[in-house]
Amino acid sequence: GAGVSQSPSNKVTEKGKDVELRCDPISGHTALYWYRQSLGQGLEFLIYFQGNSAPDKSGLPSDRFSAERTGGSVSTLTIQRTQQEDSAVYLCASSPRPYNEQFFGPGTRLTVL
Amino acid sequence: SQQGEEDPQALSIQEGENATMNCSYKTSINNLQWYRQNSGRGLVHLILIRSNEREKHSGRLRVTLDTSKKSSSLLITASRAADTASYFCATDGATSGSRLTFGEGTQLTVNP
Numbered sequence: 001g002a003g004v005s006q007s008p009s010n011k012v013t014e015k016g017k018d019v020e021l022r023c024d025p026i027s028g029h030t031a032l033y034w035y036r037q038s039l040g041q042g043l044e045f046l047i048y049f050q051g052n053s054a055p056d057k058s059g060l061p062s063d064r065f066s067a068e069r070t071g072g073s074v075s076t077l078t079i080q081r082t083q084q085e086d087s088a089v090y091l092c093a094s095s096p097r098p099y100n101e102q103f104f105g106p107g108t109r110l111t112v113l
Numbered sequence: 114s115q116q117g118e119e120d121p122q123a124l125s126i127q128e129g130e131n132a133t134m135n136c137s138y139k140t141s142i143n144n145l146q147w148y149r150q151n152s153g154r155g156l157v158h159l160i161l162i163r164s165n166e167r168e169k170h171s172g173r174l175r176v177t178l179d180t181s182k183k184s185s186s187l188l189i190t191a192s193r194a195a196d197t198a199s200y201f202c203a204t205d206g207a208t209s210g211s212r213l214t215f216g217e218g219t220q221l222t223v224n225p
Binding site for chain 2: 031033035042043044045048050056059089091093095098099100101102103104105106107109
């Protein structure tokens with residue numbers, strides 16, 4: 001079956017612009033996670049959605065970052081007023097339920113000039 | 114912050130040899146997962162081992178877990194050039210919830 005998909009695969013933007021990153025999880029997966037990977041910080045958790053529960057936003061690095069998940073499926077991660085330190089690969093993962101295997105998408109490489 | 118540390122950071126072997134990578138973590142876990150990453154993009158799930166399990170096999174992969182030492186190892190037998198990649202361990206836990214905390218990764222190079 002189809003895996004997790006993310007779009008765009010690459011995004012180059014200018015400092016100060018807003019960007020939206022999209023994640024389509026595996027159908028039927030209730031848990032959805034966002035992570036990012038950068039050279040200095042490794043792989044780090046950003047935000048987690050589970051069903052209709054309030055998301056766990058504890059990993060978001062600043063209030064410029066937000067995310068939503070519509071209809072329990074597609075998720076969008078929005079970064080406002082991008083900064084150069086936001087440059088990273090943003091990875092989305094989904095899981096059939098919490099505490100199970102997480103399946104990752106191919107990522108979006110964000111470059112902020 | 115990184116929960117785990119992988120050892121070694123880099124490993125270079127010849128095709129056909131076995132590769133062993135180790136992972137240590139700091140807090141109590143529910144599960145530990147191993148992932149492979151090629152070219153800095155998507156992570157491929159390899160295996161999940163639960164805290165009440167000690168060993169798990171999948172094809173050429175063998176994972177062990179020692180919760181008393183807070184450590185895990187990944188063994189790849191009869192390695193192939195296609196196994197060249199970065200390997201990460203990731204844990205979830207009682208206090209951190211189901212989000213994954215990743216180690217620094219081991220870069221494995223298998224020379225033909």
